[in-house]
Amino acid sequence: MRARIVVALAAALIGMPAAAESQEAExxxxxxxxxxxxxxxxxxxYQQAIETLSERLRRLEAAPGPPAAPPPAAQRPPExxxxxxxxxxxxxxxxxxxxxxxxxPGQLLFDLGVVGDFVGNLTQRSVERADAGTFAGRENxxxxxxxxxxLFGQIDPYARGEVRIEAAEEFEGGERExxxxxxxxxxxxxxxxxxxxxxxxxMRNRFGLLNERHRExxxxxxxxxxxxxxxxEEGLREAGLEATWLPPLPFYLEILGGVxxxxxxxSFGRGSLRDPLLTGRVRTFWELGTTSAVQLGASVASGENExxxxxxxxxxxxxxxxxxxxxxxxLLTLAGEALYSGRRVEIEDEATGIPSSVRRDxxxxxxxxxxxxxxxxxxxxxxxxxxxxxxxxREWAVEPYVAFMPSEFLRFRLAYKHTERTHGITGEExxxxxxxxxxxxxxxxxxxxxxxxxxx
Amino acid sequence: xxxxxxxxLLAAVLLGSALTTAGEAAARxxxxxxxxxxxxxxxxxxxxxxxxxxxxxxGQNPHDLEIxxxxxxxxxxxxxxxxxGLDLDQWADAVIRGASNAGVVPGAPGHIDASRGVPVxxxxxxxxxxxxxxxxxxxxxxxxxxxxxxxxxTQNILEGLARVAPAERPVFERQRQAFLERLDGAMPxxxxxLAPVRDARIVVYHNNFVYFLRRFxxxxxxxxxxxxxxxxxxxxxxxxxxxxxxxxRPLLVVAEPWNDQxxxxxxxxxAGGRLxxxxxxxxxxxxxxxxLAAVEANVEALARAMRRDPS
Numbered sequence: 001m002r003a004r005i006v007v008a009l010a011a012a013l014i015g016m017p018a019a020a021e022s023q024e025a026e027x028x029x030x031x032x033x034x035x036x037x038x039x040x041x042x043x044x045x046y047q048q049a050i051e052t053l054s055e056r057l058r059r060l061e062a063a064p065g066p067p068a069a070p071p072p073a074a075q076r077p078p079e080x081x082x083x084x085x086x087x088x089x090x091x092x093x094x095x096x097x098x099x100x101x102x103x104x105p106g107q108l109l110f111d112l113g114v115v116g117d118f119v120g121n122l123t124q125r126s127v128e129r130a131d132a133g134t135f136a137g138r139e140n141x142x143x144x145x146x147x148x149x150x151l152f153g154q155i156d157p158y159a160r161g162e163v164r165i166e167a168a169e170e171f172e173g174g175e176r177e178x179x180x181x182x183x184x185x186x187x188x189x190x191x192x193x194x195x196x197x198x199x200x201x202x203m204r205n206r207f208g209l210l211n212e213r214h215r216e217x218x219x220x221x222x223x224x225x226x227x228x229x230x231x232x233e234e235g236l237r238e239a240g241l242e243a244t245w246l247p248p249l250p251f252y253l254e255i256l257g258g259v260x261x262x263x264x265x266x267s268f269g270r271g272s273l274r275d276p277l278l279t280g281r282v283r284t285f286w287e288l289g290t291t292s293a294v295q296l297g298a299s300v301a302s303g304e305n306e307x308x309x310x311x312x313x314x315x316x317x318x319x320x321x322x323x324x325x326x327x328x329x330x331l332l333t334l335a336g337e338a339l340y341s342g343r344r345v346e347i348e349d350e351a352t353g354i355p356s357s358v359r360r361d362x363x364x365x366x367x368x369x370x371x372x373x374x375x376x377x378x379x380x381x382x383x384x385x386x387x388x389x390x391x392x393x394r395e396w397a398v399e400p401y402v403a404f405m406p407s408e409f410l411r412f413r414l415a416y417k418h419t420e421r422t423h424g425i426t427g428e429e430x431x432x433x434x435x436x437x438x439x440x441x442x443x444x445x446x447x448x449x450x451x452x453x454x455x456x
Numbered sequence: 457x458x459x460x461x462x463x464x465l466l467a468a469v470l471l472g473s474a475l476t477t478a479g480e481a482a483a484r485x486x487x488x489x490x491x492x493x494x495x496x497x498x499x500x501x502x503x504x505x506x507x508x509x510x511x512x513x514x515g516q517n518p519h520d521l522e523i524x525x526x527x528x529x530x531x532x533x534x535x536x537x538x539x540x541g542l543d544l545d546q547w548a549d550a551v552i553r554g555a556s557n558a559g560v561v562p563g564a565p566g567h568i569d570a571s572r573g574v575p576v577x578x579x580x581x582x583x584x585x586x587x588x589x590x591x592x593x594x595x596x597x598x599x600x601x602x603x604x605x606x607x608x609x610t611q612n613i614l615e616g617l618a619r620v621a622p623a624e625r626p627v628f629e630r631q632r633q634a635f636l637e638r639l640d641g642a643m644p645x646x647x648x649x650l651a652p653v654r655d656a657r658i659v660v661y662h663n664n665f666v667y668f669l670r671r672f673x674x675x676x677x678x679x680x681x682x683x684x685x686x687x688x689x690x691x692x693x694x695x696x697x698x699x700x701x702x703x704x705r706p707l708l709v710v711a712e713p714w715n716d717q718x719x720x721x722x723x724x725x726x727a728g729g730r731l732x733x734x735x736x737x738x739x740x741x742x743x744x745x746x747x748l749a750a751v752e753a754n755v756e757a758l759a760r761a762m763r764r765d766p767s
Contacts (some may be wrong), residue, residue: 065701157563160553195532246532252525285525285707290513293524321522326714375687392675409586409685448586455523455550 063451106347110153110161111450117146117216121154122440125432132166132425132434134222134441136233142442143169146185150451152269161187164214182263183214184235196248205236206256207299209317209337219335219380220401221413221443226339226364230268230313236301238277239263252285267311267341267389270302272290273450277303285456295456309357311343329372333380336367341389362387364394378403384419393423401441410449413443485621488531488560489538490545491518493600494570494609496747498538500635501613501628505621509534511551514735514757517714519590519685523550531555534566534574536620538613541571542597559627568616570609574599577666589683602667603646603751606639647672649759656762659696659723661715663732668754678722680709687716693723700727708732708761732761 120142121135128139135145145168152162164183169176186201201436206212210223211231222228227235240260247253262268262277270277283297299315315336321330340363348355364386371379384397401415424435460725485506489495495510504509509530516538528551531537539548552561559566576595584593599605610632618625650672657677658669663684670674678699682692685750700707707729711720717733724731734754 154562157561188553190553190556190561191564192556194557195556197556244556246554248533250529252529254525283525287524287526293526295525307591323522326516328517328523328714407586408590455554456525 035215051130095372110151113150113447113449113451114151115148115216115451116144116444116446116448117145117148117212118142118444119145119221120442123437127434127437127439129432130425130427130434132326132427133437134419134439138169141171143171145169148214155187158191159187159189173365195248197244199242199244200240202237202239203242205238205258205260205279205301206242207231207236207279207313208315208339209297209319209335211235216445219333220382220399221371221415222399222417222439224337224366224382225395225397225419226337226366227382229364229386230267230362230389231325231439232341236264240273240276242279252283254281254283256281256283262303264303267301267305267313267343269306270304270308271306275304275308291324292320292322293456294321305343307346309344309346311341313339313341315339321456329375330370331372333372334367334369338365338366339363339386343389345390360390362389368432376403376405388423391423393421393429395419395421399441409447411443411445413441413445415441415443417441485535485616485617485624485733486533487536487538488534490540490548491600493647493747493750494538494540494613496750497570497600497606497610498613498617500747501610501632502617503627503631505624505627506617511548512545517641517712518544521545521547523547523554525554527551528556530552530556531560534560535562536566536568536616538568538570538616540597540600541569542574542576542594542599543592544597565619566616569615570612571597571599572612573608574605577670578663589681590685591683596663596666598664599667601665601754602671603639603643603747605667606634610635638745639748642752646751649755650674653708653758653762656708657700657729659700659707659709659727659729661709661711661720664712665710674758678716680711680720688719693719697723697727700729706730706759706762710734710758722737728763730761732757734758 035265110354111117120136121133121139123133123139126142127133131137131139133139135143146166147168148164148166150162150164153160155161163185165180166183167178167180170179171177182202184203186199186203189198189200192198204212204214209400210218215223223233223235225393229435238258238260242256242259244254244256247255256279258279259273260277260279261273262270262275264277268277279298279299279301281299283295285293285295287293295318297315297317299317300313302310302312304310315337317335319335320333322332323330340361342359342361344357345360346355346357364384366382366384366386368380368382370378370380379400379402381398381400384399385394386396387394397417397419399415399417401413403411403413405411417437419439421435424433425431426434484504485496485502486509487502487506489498490510491512492510492514495508498506499508511530512521512529516726531551532555534555534557537548537552540544549562558564561567563649568672576599578592579595580588580593582592584591600609614625614628614632617628654673654675656674658665658674659678659680660676661680662677663681664678668674678696680688680693680696682688688696707724707727709720709727709731710731711731711733712718713733713735717731721731723729734757735750
């Protein structure tokens with residue numbers, strides 16, 4: 001009997017914590033259920049209150065008779081914008097920072113973003129000695145190619161402004177130097193009549209397919225060789241005026257004309273509005289069903305160099321995209337651009353030494369294909385072929401690449417590039433060789449904050 | 457063809473185009489909406505006094521629209537543009553800039569912000585940065601999915617259309633009232649059919665349906681996306697499935713047509729729930745009825761999933 005009592009006592013002692021835990025869990029479950037029911041009740045009460053108020057509002061709006069008082073300002077869109085300011089309005093002094101005083105905490109009246117673009121390459125030692133790689137003078141290095149502060153937004157109801165300040169690393173004579181400069185600063189007049197717009201200031205010219213794009217927004221790590229040869233590493237970036245017209249047609253046709261200083265040192269360089277750089281572009285776009293689209297463009301730029309000799313560049317470009325129904329990105333992109341350059345240069349007769357002006361006709365092109373089967377991964381390849389703008393010779397390159405994009409704001413790229421030139425490039429004192437080049441290119445790009453979109 | 461005849465042909469095309477434009481303008485207002493549900497609500501207000509075009513098609517995710525020049529053609533000759541106003545259609549800014557149409561730029565009478573006066577949900581209270589994903593700093597922009605807010609949205613559209621065509625205001629008001637009466641007629645039926653769904657726990661792929669769920673008293677318990685716009689990590693999915701398995705209430709997993717359906721179906725299967733694909737945008741049909749039909753389709757899909765009827 002005693003033994004039974006001991007066993008029962010032991011069983012009770014062992015079972016008690018388990019029973020207590022089970023009871024506690026049940027209590028918690030009940031409390032949770034009660035809280036859930038209370039939450040649902042409150043939600044329903046709020047829902048009913050909102051519906052009652054909405055119904056009252058609707059009845060008041062629907063009531064016939066004298067016109068109802070205007071709804072509260074928060075629920076009513078603004079009245080029609082008044083006509084444009086009069087001459088007196090414009091002449092009247094005003095406080096430029098009155099809007100700033102009225103804004104709420106943390107609110108900016110424009111968008112602000114930072115773009116960081118880091119690149120690097122690995123190549124042969126002989127190419128490094130000749131400074132003949134894709135990033136000349138920065139072979140076998142990782143460096144910040146472009147750190148850009150972007151400010152953009154609406155200036156007033158009539159105009160929009162954009163300012164880009166960039167910092168880049170230069171590596172000269174073993175010394176690292178940081179250069180900070182103004183990349184772009186311009187305003188666009190948005191409300192001109194007859195489908196026209198005007199853009200004034202310092203800008204990347206809308207010439208060809210890729211010149212308008214900043215380097216971090218290029219489809220590959222580096223820009224195509226033909227653009228570097230004819231427009232320089234920085235591309236065509238000029239100060240002046242650009243006007244566009246969209247005729248009222250049932251299809252897209254953009255006609256553009258521009259007048260610029262002509263500071264580009266590769267092809268122009270006169271730098272004076274007395275002999276300006278004139279640009280033009282025509283662009284059209286066609287949807288091919290619901291999944292495909294093609295864009296065609298033609299561009300021209302004509303200006304003088306420092307010695308007053310004229311250079312004319314003519315370009316043609318095409319871009320095709322296939323985006324299957326419901327895809328958030330394109331599956332296939334095919335694009336290409338060809339450039340012709342006609343420039344007058346001065347040469348000396350070898351026999352007599354007498355200088356004379358002759359015309360150099362040169363051309364080049366590139367084409368690339370990209371496939372993006374998944375949102376985060378993109379694969380592509382580009383082929384370059386170009387003559388040198390003045391000297392004899394040509395080069396070609398092939399560059400397969402892969403891109404990984406963890407999000408819209410972060411991107412990594414890896415590429416292999418093989419380049420062959422008919423004439424080798426040598427460095428100081430004839431060092432190195434830049435005729436056949438193999439390079440591994442790397443890129444990491446991030447976007448902090450806002451960033452203007454790049455159409456198509 | 458000579459240069460002169462080419463010039464004459466171009467002039468004829470331009471003149472013809474201008475005359476056609478003038479003729480059409482006299483008949484109807486040309487309105488462009490950025491997303492299909494705003495287009496449907498604009499047609500509900502404008503009726504046969506407007507022709508409505510839309511920039512994002514029904515099957516496209518409005519968060520990630522590619523800016524094509526063809527969108528600028530649509531906007532080039534528009535009298536008015538209806539925008540979401542809470543950054544769902546931020547790409548519209550680039551389309552506006554490319555369209556060279558002074559009548560629809562921000563601040564112009566034809567620029568209609570449909571969000572004014574909407575009680576916005578999910579407005580971040582503290583610091584916002586991109587570690588939180590593709591968060592909307594001004595609040596959740598998917599307010600058009602709540603049929604109860606159609607009164608506010610259509611009021612904004614009415615005011616905008618009346619700014620562009622003041623003489624048509626009585627017609628727009630009459631058409632808006634007629635639409636709202638049809639919507640009021642349908643609302644009790646939707647409430648009744650969704651009453652059983654109030655017992656369910658709802659997991660959404662992206663946080664799109666918060667206004668719709670709140671309107672009908674439904675309970676959202678999680679999102680498949682780890683953070684807005686960021687694909688879910690395996691750890692997040694495992695955690696979510698673990699949390700959902702313990703529940704005793706029914707589980708519905710809600711996805712949209714452009715979400716990863718296989719992932720959503722797998723989650724539903726592993727957590728013991730049921731996948732429901734809702735379309736957040738009116739589809740092929742147009743007008744106010746299209747908006748009502750879209751709400752009806754979503755209500756029916758949820759109610760059917762709750763009844764466990766085959767879809």
